Amino acid sequence: DSGVTQTPKHLITATGQRVTLRCSPRSGDLSVYWYQQSLDQGLQFLIQYYNGEERAKGNILERFSAQQFPDLHSELNLSSLELGDSALYFCASSVFGGRDTEAFFGQGTRLTVV
Amino acid sequence: KNEVEQSPQNLTAQEGEFITINCSYSVGISALHWLQQHPGGGIVSLFMLSSGKKKHGRLIATINIQEKHSSLHITASHPRDSAVYICAVKDYGGSQGNLIFGKGTKLSVKP
Numbered sequence: 642d643s644g645v646t647q648t649p650k651h652l653i654t655a656t657g658q659r660v661t662l663r664c665s666p667r668s669g670d671l672s673v674y675w676y677q678q679s680l681d682q683g684l685q686f687l688i689q690y691y692n693g694e695e696r697a698k699g700n701i702l703e704r705f706s707a708q709q710f711p712d713l714h715s716e717l718n719l720s721s722l723e724l725g726d727s728a729l730y731f732c733a734s735s736v737f738g739g740r741d742t743e744a745f746f747g748q749g750t751r752l753t754v755v
Numbered sequence: 756k757n758e759v760e761q762s763p764q765n766l767t768a769q770e771g772e773f774i775t776i777n778c779s780y781s782v783g784i785s786a787l788h789w790l791q792q793h794p795g796g797g798i799v800s801l802f803m804l805s806s807g808k809k810k811h812g813r814l815i816a817t818i819n820i821q822e823k824h825s826s827l828h829i830t831a832s833h834p835r836d837s838a839v840y841i842c843a844v845k846d847y848g849g850s851q852g853n854l855i856f857g858k859g860t861k862l863s864v865k866p
Contacts, residue, residue, distance in 0.1 A: 643800075643802040644861075676854075681855075684843070685856070686853045686854055697853055699853055733798075733799060746797070746800065748796065748797040749796050
């Protein structure tokens with residue numbers, strides 16, 4: 642158990658809908674990262690938050706947004722869902738946000754858009 | 756060309772065999788990660804390396820910064836080692852926290 646908790650584990654929703662994925666980082670970790678793993682693209686970095694502030698942005702679509710709350714949990718919001726958004730979404734956390742910081746991954750949320 | 760290349764893509768081994776998975780990258784990096792993803796989907800961080808060699812149980816990871824190459828070795832492989840092994844790098848030019856992932860190596864260890 643990495644100490645990073647993601648909910649829900651599975652989510653099935655229809656095209657055009659909006660969903661929210663939640664991540665609770667390890668106790669004491671200030672940085673949260675979101676990743677998407679799809680069959681065709683593999684794992685891709687989406688976005689990073691550090692102590693409530695956006696720190697880095699990767700290949701995140703405009704339809705997607707995220708935030709990190711004062712208690713350090715984070716939410717990834719996906720809207721106007723398309724079939725191609727079906728993927729595993731992972732959250733990871735680390736103590737700091739630096740380049741050499743080890744990150745611990747959650748179990749992922751499997752999103753299926755039908 | 757992908758910035759992180761892994762080989763082989765698929766690997767089948769007999770229990771007890773010594774296994775090597777390779778990772779080559781084309782960018783300057785500050786750290787390299789080896790990750791393990793089990794069939795259930797969860798990802799476990801195995802190693803984070805910036806130089807030299809690390810060992811944890813039957814797993815050994817090495818990195819050669821000059822050659823931009825890393826290897827993950829598994830000694831005395833066991834069926835429970837069956838998983839996808841993913842190499843990921845943090846490059847100096849990228850944003851903090853931005854990992855670049857390889858496509859993964861799917862390992863199957865037969866009893």
